[in-house]
Amino acid sequence: MDKKLAGKVAIVTGAGSGMGRATARLLHAHGAHIVATDVSGGEADTAAELAKGAAAFHADLSSETDLARLVDFAVSQFGGVDILCNVGATTSAKEVMTEAKVEDFDRIVSINMRSVFLTMKFAIPHMIARGGGSIVNVSSTAAIRAWPRMTAYSAAKAGLIAITRVAAAEFGPQGIRANVVVPGATETPMLVGQYPEDPGRLDYLRGLNPLRRLGQPSELASAIMFFASDDSSYVTGTVLPVDGGQSM
Ligand SMILES: NC(=O)c1ccc[n+]([C@@H]2O[C@H](COP(=O)([O-])OP(=O)(O)OC[C@H]3O[C@@H](n4cnc5c(N)ncnc54)[C@H](O)[C@@H]3O)[C@@H](O)[C@H]2O)c1
Structure with a gap:
């Protein structure tokens, strides 16, 4: 495999499950050092699986202290972000x-x-110190169409698109790129476990997109890899749906 991320250091949140774990695997396969972080304990399994060049960090995304320490940990383990x-x-x-x-x-x-604001706030100065970097934030189709009963989730996922664009505008001159991936219904524990009372829900979600299937975590990881690597070196501030065409 062409090691597109050789020598790079990547922090991956949600790395204990689903898309985050798939992303950690793919970036690692491309040569990146990985800081796998999660609150579930799954981050330790991911780091153990990847072994050389990977480290786990237990952090709660709602804790400013944890997120500051996460970035410090990446710098102390691997020399930067x-x-x-x-x-x-x-x-x-x-x-x-x-x-x-x-x-x-x-x-x-x-x-x-x-x-997302906090990790960018803490990581960007380290990226600038290394001459630039790439930020990939994961939103949801809930940010761009109405999903009833998801007020807070939708607000958060729409808001992170806005702050990603602000970061892209503010730090582009210092070589920082920031982009958003918008997953559609993807076969991960989050989705599969979400509707135990409604077994027909997954068929309904499959029917919403022209490909008539759920996305796979590896397909989302591929999009994240594109933004993380120099394959997207002239792409910043964009929002890419990876949703089987659901949102078109
Ligand atoms: N699966 C889908 O259909 C779908 C659709 C649209 C968007 N998304 C988004 O994709 C991303 C990945 O989700 P996934 O589907 O892989 O789900 P997942 O549940 O498999 O993974 C999410 C991870 O986030 C971690 N997490 C949750 N709360 C946390 C906290 N307070 N601190 C630290 N970690 C925490 C969980 O422990 C878990 O490991 C999420 O941003 C999700 O909103 C998923």
Whole structure:
């Protein structure tokens, strides 16, 4: 394999499961050092699987302290940060807006969007010190179409698109690129475990896109890899749906 990321250091959030784990695997296969982070404990399994050039860091995305330490850890382990992949997130409680609890709204926005702001805030100075870097943030089709009962999740996923663009505009002159991947329904524990009371839901989701199937974590990882690598060297501030055509 052509090692497109040889010598690069990548932080991958949500690396204990689904797309985050697939992303850690693919970037590692391309030669990147990986800091796999999650709150589930799965980050240790991912790092153990990847072995050489990978390290686990346990962090809660809602904790500013954890995220500051995460970036410090990447720098102390591997000498810097070149790539930041914000993949980790959680789903909303499924109430309509009038029933939604304010604490849940704040928690989801903190985990799914404030974390993206914080990791960029802490990592970008290190990227600049190395002459540039690439940030890839994972949103959702919930950011660009209405999914009822997902107020907080939708707000967070739309907000992270906006702050990604701000980062792209602010730090492009210093060689930082920032892009967004928008997954459609993808076969991960988040989706498969989300509707235990509605077994027909996955068929419904398959039917929403012209390819008539769910995405696979590896297909999302490929898009993240594109943005992480120099294959996208003249691409910044973009939003790429990887959704089987669902959002067209
Ligand atoms: N699966 C889908 O259909 C789908 C669709 C659209 C967008 N997404 C997005 O794709 C990304 C990856 O999700 P996935 O489908 O691989 O789900 P997943 O549940 O397999 O992985 C998400 C990971 O995020 C971690 N996480 C959750 N809360 C955390 C916290 N407070 N601190 C640290 N880590 C935390 C979980 O432990 C988990 O390992 C997410 O941003 C998700 O919103 C998924």
